[in-house]
Amino acid sequence: MSTSLTLTVNGQSVTRDVPPQTLLVEFIREHLRLTGTHVGCDTAQCGACTVHVDGRATKSCNVLAHQVAGSSVTTIEGLEAADGTLHPMQAAFKACHGLQCGYCTPGMVMSAVDLVQHHGCHSEAQVREALEGNICRCTGYHNIVKAVIKGAADMKATA
Amino acid sequence: MNARQGFVGQSVERREDTRFLTGRGQYTDDITLPGQTHGVFLRSPHAHARIKSIDTTAAAKAPGVVAVFTGEPFKGVGGLPCGWLINSLDGTPMKEPKHPVLADGKVRYVGDRVALVVAETLAQAQAARDLIEVDYEVLTPVIDTAKATAIASNVHDEAPGNLCYHWGIGDKDGTAAAFASAAHVTTLHFRNNRLIPNAMEPRCANASYNAAADEYTLYVSNQNPHVERLLMCAFVLGIPEHKMRVIAPDVGGGFGSKIYLYGEETALVWASKQIRRPIKWTAERSEAFLSDAHGRDHVTTAQLALDKDGHFLGLKADTTANMGAYLSTFASCIPTILHATLLAGQYKTPKIWCEVKAVFTNTAPVDAYRGAGRPEATYLLERIVETAATEMGIDPAEIRRRNFITEFPYATPVGLTYDIGDYNATMTRAIELADVAGFPARKAASAAKGLKRGIGYAAYIEACGIAPSSVAGALGARAGLFEAGEVRVHPTGKVTVFTGSHSHGQGHETTFAQVVADKLGIPMEDVSIEHGDTGKILFGMGTYGSRSLAVGGTAIVKALDKIIAKGKKIAAHLMEASDSDIVFEDGLFKVAGTDKNVPFASVSLTAYVPHNFPHDKLEPGLNENAFYDPSNFTYPAGTYICEVEIDPATGKTTVERFTAVDDFGNVVNPMIVEGQVHGGLAQGIGQALLEHGVYDTESGQLLSGSYMDYAMPRADDVPSFHVETAKGTPCTHNPLGVKGCGEAGAIGSPPAVINAICNALGVKDVPMPATPHTVWKAANGKL
Numbered sequence: 033m034s035t036s037l038t039l040t041v042n043g044q045s046v047t048r049d050v051p052p053q054t055l056l057v058e059f060i061r062e063h064l065r066l067t068g069t070h071v072g073c074d075t076a077q078c079g080a081c082t083v084h085v086d087g088r089a090t091k092s093c094n095v096l097a098h099q100v101a102g103s104s105v106t107t108i109e110g111l112e113a114a115d116g117t118l119h120p121m122q123a124a125f126k127a128c129h130g131l132q133c134g135y136c137t138p139g140m141v142m143s144a145v146d147l148v149q150h151h152g153c154h155s156e157a158q159v160r161e162a163l164e165g166n167i168c169r170c171t172g173y174h175n176i177v178k179a180v181i182k183g184a185a186d187m188k189a190t191a
Numbered sequence: 192m193n194a195r196q197g198f199v200g201q202s203v204e205r206r207e208d209t210r211f212l213t214g215r216g217q218y219t220d221d222i223t224l225p226g227q228t229h230g231v232f233l234r235s236p237h238a239h240a241r242i243k244s245i246d247t248t249a250a251a252k253a254p255g256v257v258a259v260f261t262g263e264p265f266k267g268v269g270g271l272p273c274g275w276l277i278n279s280l281d282g283t284p285m286k287e288p289k290h291p292v293l294a295d296g297k298v299r300y301v302g303d304r305v306a307l308v309v310a311e312t313l314a315q316a317q318a319a320r321d322l323i324e325v326d327y328e329v330l331t332p333v334i335d336t337a338k339a340t341a342i343a344s345n346v347h348d349e350a351p352g353n354l355c356y357h358w359g360i361g362d363k364d365g366t367a368a369a370f371a372s373a374a375h376v377t378t379l380h381f382r383n384n385r386l387i388p389n390a391m392e393p394r395c396a397n398a399s400y401n402a403a404a405d406e407y408t409l410y411v412s413n414q415n416p417h418v419e420r421l422l423m424c425a426f427v428l429g430i431p432e433h434k435m436r437v438i439a440p441d442v443g444g445g446f447g448s449k450i451y452l453y454g455e456e457t458a459l460v461w462a463s464k465q466i467r468r469p470i471k472w473t474a475e476r477s478e479a480f481l482s483d484a485h486g487r488d489h490v491t492t493a494q495l496a497l498d499k500d501g502h503f504l505g506l507k508a509d510t511t512a513n514m515g516a517y518l519s520t521f522a523s524c525i526p527t528i529l530h531a532t533l534l535a536g537q538y539k540t541p542k543i544w545c546e547v548k549a550v551f552t553n554t555a556p557v558d559a560y561r562g563a564g565r566p567e568a569t570y571l572l573e574r575i576v577e578t579a580a581t582e583m584g585i586d587p588a589e590i591r592r593r594n595f596i597t598e599f600p601y602a603t604p605v606g607l608t609y610d611i612g613d614y615n616a617t618m619t620r621a622i623e624l625a626d627v628a629g630f631p632a633r634k635a636a637s638a639a640k641g642l643k644r645g646i647g648y649a650a651y652i653e654a655c656g657i658a659p660s661s662v663a664g665a666l667g668a669r670a671g672l673f674e675a676g677e678v679r680v681h682p683t684g685k686v687t688v689f690t691g692s693h694s695h696g697q698g699h700e701t702t703f704a705q706v707v708a709d710k711l712g713i714p715m716e717d718v719s720i721e722h723g724d725t726g727k728i729l730f731g732m733g734t735y736g737s738r739s740l741a742v743g744g745t746a747i748v749k750a751l752d753k754i755i756a757k758g759k760k761i762a763a764h765l766m767e768a769s770d771s772d773i774v775f776e777d778g779l780f781k782v783a784g785t786d787k788n789v790p791f792a793s794v795s796l797t798a799y800v801p802h803n804f805p806h807d808k809l810e811p812g813l814n815e816n817a818f819y820d821p822s823n824f825t826y827p828a829g830t831y832i833c834e835v836e837i838d839p840a841t842g843k844t845t846v847e848r849f850t851a852v853d854d855f856g857n858v859v860n861p862m863i864v865e866g867q868v869h870g871g872l873a874q875g876i877g878q879a880l881l882e883h884g885v886y887d888t889e890s891g892q893l894l895s896g897s898y899m900d901y902a903m904p905r906a907d908d909v910p911s912f913h914v915e916t917a918k919g920t921p922c923t924h925n926p927l928g929v930k931g932c933g934e935a936g937a938i939g940s941p942p943a944v945i946n947a948i949c950n951a952l953g954v955k956d957v958p959m960p961a962t963p964h965t966v967w968k969a970a971n972g973k974l
Contacts, residue, residue: 051314053314061221065223066214067214067217067218067220067221068213068214068215068216069214070218070391070392070443071220071393071473072391072392072393072476073476073897073898074475074476074477074897075476075477075897075898075899077897077898077899078391078476078898080391107214108212108213108214109213109214109215111213112213118209118212118213122212122213125208125212126204126205126208126209126212127204129202129204129205129862129863129865129866131208131211131212132444132696132697132698132866132870133390133391133392133441133442133443133444133695133696134207134208134210134211134212134216134441134443134696135216135218135390135391135392135443135444136391136443137211137212138211138212138214141212156911157907159906160906160907161906161907163905163906163907164905164906164907166906167391167898167903167905168391168906169389169390169391169444169446169870169874169903170391170444170696170866170870171866171869171870171873172869172870172871172872172873172874172904172909172912172936173869173873173904173905173906173909174866174869174909174911174912174914175866175869176906177906177911
């Protein structure tokens, strides 16, 4: 049943035998045991499973692992620098108290990084609209929005 | 608190954040055990049906299946218990039908547990589940809260007319007399909409049995692991309590829904012994919608009697509360003890009478959800106060001021004694911060765009720091509500604190460490906080009712006091001084009035290397625990002001400004406290505008069973908030002077939003959730 799948995850090439129906999020969590990527729903609504596939934010619960064969996937575990320095967006979430229970956080951070890289961060309203696909039940979004704005500025400063 | 250290009161960044931000958190589903199997539940597709037969033959033979369990083997074990006994007005106890682990002959809501399938992989378990054949005889479902007692179908044979209890509190005759003398009576009929909690981490459990030691370990996404263990062991499965370890690791939000003992983890624990392998179950979101305990769902008529100057004379409330199909762990106390006792609010209403009918329906069990009874009470009171103000032509702030309680302690007519507060201060500050003075200009600007702008107030109070055990016991609680803490000082002066409170987003690992570091005069990095494991923590009642710092934090403070007291004796010995001459300041044990001192770490080292030690008076070591049972509830209070703008053409309501001024007493970490308020506000605004748990009244199917149908607040549904924690009135009866902040936002905000909408439209009432369709109808006279 299983067929071989090769892709790059957090900069490292991985090859595994994977059943064809395996979702990307299952591959990441169960086959690679990278459990920072979370599952919060079953309708591709909550965004907790957001990772980057070839640099674009993707809900990994909504794509089969084999569909992204050969791609480069970045998960939350791949965001910090090799020396453990937090990515500016991770650091901004910490500084702004942009997380509480932490469950939606990896997806929220991956979406925020995608927003800044591809669209820039222009206003609070734009950030709120851009985060529409990521649900948080703890923070009321207030500090997440502050964190994304700060993270965007810090990404620019360190670029 | 120690001035030199001064962590308390500072917005210290959270120590738990780095693991969450780098994907290193460890939630229950992240844990996979050797020999892991996977469990799934077959759930009822019917709201109410008799199970004529179940055939599991094909499922049991399916590839990878380890075992299939139905309700049959659970007939001999207990049901899931309810922790609070409520007696009806006639003195009879509430009806407590058995709440089986797996369905026993009948299913009573869509999602009720029918069978557990265990297989080598999740996919195999899911595939085998589809092979189970159940022959149902469908019965008439009871769905609508208001009509539950009038339907000729009983959810439980033991509860005729679907009545669980009919309870009351207050002075019925005195209240009637107050109404007879009133110059004005305001009446409102409304529903407090059913909500579905939706912690982002779905419920999850992983149970294993160690045959060598005859012991169980349960990892579970839960807010109170010791309570989970006690209930499961003592009331359901009969497992000796010391043979079971419950670990609630990182938990992705709770909001009440993870307080309870559920059938799923209970079945897993039992089955893990049968198959001698660990079983993991993780709820899908659809499953969570169906089977997590829901919140609210009250139908209420409220009446307020006033004299000609707007002074409140009496309040009457008649509420029907939906319990769902079974009594969940704390279900019975929510609409009674946590609701009706709050109906005095911030006001000196002299006479109050409240009756509550609790009804069974063929819907998911209903229990505490963020606020738990207090949002329902606040909605009732703050809607009727604002409506009365409008009807009598009195400014809504002024009518509140005329009725505020100003002298403390104050005994309400519904059983509580408020220790302290300053309601005028929070209201005055909220009015400033919200720029109420500028509202007319903003309203005119909106009108110029064809939009309607409204402003609404809510002045809430809540009873937190749950709870004095003797009071709770007298009111029907079947458990104590103290908290436990242990402070273990290591030889090097580093400290591990074990708390019975559980953190699932609240940041205890940071705030509790701030308290400990200040108290001992040591750096925060020398303190670690452990929670969530019955194998490590001496005991705990867990986290709910905004109790962690007020009750759990106080237990730690009491243990710290014992550490310091013992440390003084050790220091006195080392410095050859009298015990009574030793003071502890800035991390130093000092001989008062001299420059002699020994640092904390020297004392701890002496305690563990007791060569020069007062062995005749003390035991070696430096480890203390404490249990703290509060003498009263705490009473956080504040004023919330909401400003909305409504497009009458579409009915779309936008929350333009939301101002919250809270008196939480002393604050340990303002950043974390404000974050708690933000989250509560979003949930309250969600209740007011978006969220609604809806069942089809004929079929009993849950219509709002996914994020496509249940409108969770998203980032663009809420504004940035103006939140301010007032200087405040410290709680008088705990050493930290803290009151609790976890639920306030969800309690105070719904009436503020609806008051603002009613103000904008000039209507008496708009039901929650005030969706665009509902608001459009209200704006166009079609409600």
